[in-house]
Amino acid sequence: MNILIMGGNGQVGFELQRQLCLLGEVYAPSRAELDLADAQAVQAWLEHYRPTLIINAAAYTAVDKAEDEPQMAQRLNAELPTQLAAYAAEQGVRLVHYSSDYVYPGDGEQARTEDSPVKPLSVYGASKLAGDQAVSASGCDALVFRTSWVYSARGNNFMKTMLRLGRERDALGIVADQVGAPTPARLIALVTGLALERKLAAGLYHLAPRGEASWHGFACEIFTQAKHAGETLAINPEGVAAIPTAQYPTPAARPLNSRLELNKLENALDITLPHWQSQLVLTLKEHLG
Numbered sequence: 001m002n003i004l005i006m007g008g009n010g011q012v013g014f015e016l017q018r019q020l021c022l023l024g025e026v027y028a029p030s031r032a033e034l035d036l037a038d039a040q041a042v043q044a045w046l047e048h049y050r051p052t053l054i055i056n057a058a059a060y061t062a063v064d065k066a067e068d069e070p071q072m073a074q075r076l077n078a079e080l081p082t083q084l085a086a087y088a089a090e091q092g093v094r095l096v097h098y099s100s101d102y103v104y105p106g107d108g109e110q111a112r113t114e115d116s117p118v119k120p121l122s123v124y125g126a127s128k129l130a131g132d133q134a135v136s137a138s139g140c141d142a143l144v145f146r147t148s149w150v151y152s153a154r155g156n157n158f159m160k161t162m163l164r165l166g167r168e169r170d171a172l173g174i175v176a177d178q179v180g181a182p183t184p185a186r187l188i189a190l191v192t193g194l195a196l197e198r199k200l201a202a203g204l205y206h207l208a209p210r211g212e213a214s215w216h217g218f219a220c221e222i223f224t225q226a227k228h229a230g231e232t233l234a235i236n237p238e239g240v241a242a243i244p245t246a247q248y249p250t251p252a253a254r255p256l257n258s259r260l261e262l263n264k265l266e267n268a269l270d271i272t273l274p275h276w277q278s279q280l281v282l283t284l285k286e287h288l289g
Contacts, residue, residue, distance in 0.1 A: 001023055001024030001025070001052050001053055002024060002025050002027065002049060002050060002051045002052050002053070003020055003023060003024050003025065003026045003027065003051060003052075003053045003054075003055065004027050004028075004045070004046070004049055004051035004053070004054050004055065005017060005020075005026060005027070005028040005055045005057060006029075006036060006042075006054070006055065006056045006057060006058040006080070006084070007036075007056070007057035007058030007059065008026075008028025008029065008030070008057065009028070009030055009031070010057055010058070010059075010155065011150060011151070011152040011154065011155040011157065011185040012057040012098060012150065012152075012185045012188050012189065013028060013055075013057035013058070014152070014154060014155075014185070015152065015185045015186050015188065015189035016028075016055055016057055016188075016189045016192060018189065019189040019190060019192065019193045020055070020189075020192075020193060020196075023053075023193075023196065024052070024053070027049050027051070029045065036058050036075075036076060036080055037072065037075050037076065039079065039080075039083060042080065042083060042084075043083070043087075046084075046087050050091075051093065052093050052094075053093060053094050053096075053196070054084050054087070054088055054093060054094070054095045054096070055095075055096045055192070056080070056081055056084050056095065056096065056097045056098065057098055058076060058080060059076060059077055059098070059100075059128070060072055060073040060075075060076040060077050060124070060127065061124075062124075063102070063122060063124045063250075063252045063254075064250050064251040064252045066122065066123040066124040066127065066252065067122065067123050067251045067252050068251075070123045070127070073123055073124055073127040074127050074130070076127075077124070077127035077128050077130070077131050078127050078128075078130035078131045078134060080131070081097050081131035081132075081134055081135050082131065082134035082135075082138070084097075084135075085097075085134060085135045085138035085140045085142060086138055086140075088138070088140035088141065088142065089138045089139050089140035092141070093140075093141070094140075094141045094142070094143070094196075094202075095135065095140050095141065095142040095143070096142070096143045096145070096192060096195075096196075097131070097132070097135050097142060097143070097144045097145070098144075098145050098146075098147060098188070099128050099129075099131070099132050099144055099145065099146040099147070099204075100124075100125065100128045100146060100147065100148070101146060101147070101148040101149075101180060101255060101258040101260060102120055102121070102122060102124055102125035102128060102254075102255060102258075103118045103120050103125055103128055103129040103132065103146065104116060104117075104118055104119065104120075104255055104257075104258070105117070105118075105119035105120075105121065105255065106121060106254070106255020106256045106257050106258065107255075107256070107257060108257055109179075109257060109259070110257075110259070111259035111260055111261040112206070112257075112259065112260055112261060113206075113261045113263075113264070114146075114203075114204045114205065114206060114261075114264055121252075121253040121254070121255060122252035122253055122254075123252065124252060125255075132144055132146075132204070136204070141202050142202055143192075143195060143200060143202060143203070143205065144203070144204045144205070145188065145191075145192070145205055145206075145207040146204065146205070146206050146207065146260065147183050147188055147206070147207045147208055147260075148180045148181050148182075148183055148208050148258045148260055149180045149181060149182045149183055149208075149218075149258065150183050150184075150185055150188070151182060151183070151184060151185070151283065152184055152185035152186065152283060153283055153286040153287035154287075158182070158215070158218065158219075159182075159222055159280070159283065159284070159287070160287070162218075162219050162222045162223070163222065163226060163231070163233075163287075165235075166222075166223050166226070166233040166234065166235045167232070167233055167234055168234060169234055169235055170234045170235050170236075170239050171235065171239045171240075171241065172219070172235060172239065172240050172241065173240075173241040173242075173243040173247070173248070174214075174215050174216040174219045174240055174241070174242065174243065175214065175215045175216060175243060175244070175245050175248050176214045176215070176216035176217070176242035176243060176244070177214065177244050177245055177256055178214060178215055178245060178254055178255070178256050178258065179212050179213065179214050179256065179257060179258060179259060180208075180212065180213070180257075180258030180259060180260075181208040181209050181210070181211060181212055181213070181258070181259070181260065181276050182209070182213060182218050182276050182279075182280065183207070183208045183209060183276070183279075184209075184279045184280070184282070184283045186279075186282070186283065186286075187207075187209060187273075187274070187279055188207060191207055191265070191269075191271075191273075194269060194271070195269065198269060200268055200269060201268065205264055205265040205268070206260040206261060206262055206264065206265060207262075207265060208260050208262060208273070208276075209273055209274055209275055209276035209278075209279050210262065210272075210273050210274065210275045210276065211275045211276045211277065212259055212276075213276060214242075216240060216242045216243075219240055220237040220240050221277060221280060222280065222284070223235060223236065223237050223240070224237050225280060225281060225284050226284060226288070229284060229285065229288055230288075231288060
């Protein structure tokens with residue numbers, strides 16, 4: 001099997017390389033090797049390597065910056081998956097694509113199902129939704145996983161930012177009215193591998209850990225677990241103030257409710273997804289060494 005991973009050097013892509021290496025030959029071009037903004041270059045890679053499995057872990061994830069760079073967000077989040085889906089449909093190969101909780105409007109308190117109405121609040125969310133819809137409309141054999149609040153032991157993410165700030169400061173204000181499930185890239189890769197092994201039926205699935213937290217709750221848990229692991233921090237969880245989104249304005253609006261219903265994926269794979277706190281323990285252990 002020839003496996004082509006787009007975005008292989010990102011948080012999810014890196015974990016996918018580790019997870020899928022036993023399934024076949026993995027190709028994960030770096031940015032220097034393949035400019036994903038160049039549609040012709042992408043097409044040339046597809047035609048040269050003739051993948052039998054395409055994993056699209058590439059995305060424009062700078063949510064605020066996307067408000068000023070809508071064309072680049074559209075290219076990477078919508079046009080690229082459209083191109084990959086067209087190739088997958090033509091060649092009869094499977095495509096795995098990753099999406100985001102930002103396609104939902106973020107109102108209410110109920111967890112979204114895969115059939116819930118979509119209404120993105122930002123350029124980023126709209127571009128991700130366009131990519132999802134294009135993949136579904138292509139008719140290719142595609143798995144689309146919508147996930148939330150991705151982090152890992154490498155790359156730039158909330159966990160690593162909190163650890164850095166926690167070493168430098170004894171007080172922080174963190175948003176407490178946005179709620180979701182922090183999802184480690186490692187878990188995404190593990191579930192992807194299992195889905196491929198068990199030949200999960202094509203379709204849209206939510207992929208996240210069980211449980212929920214606000215960004216404030218996530219930060220407090222990071223500091224608590226880091227201290228238990230022996231990390232020296234200037235801050236204590238008591239020093240983390242809970243603030244509303246209104247006190248932390250950003251160029252792009254964020255959904256307040258990013259809860260995702262997980263039953264469809266769990267039932268299809270006959271699994272119980274782990275709780276987000278247990279996954280944080282593992283990710284911190286990997287990062288802190």
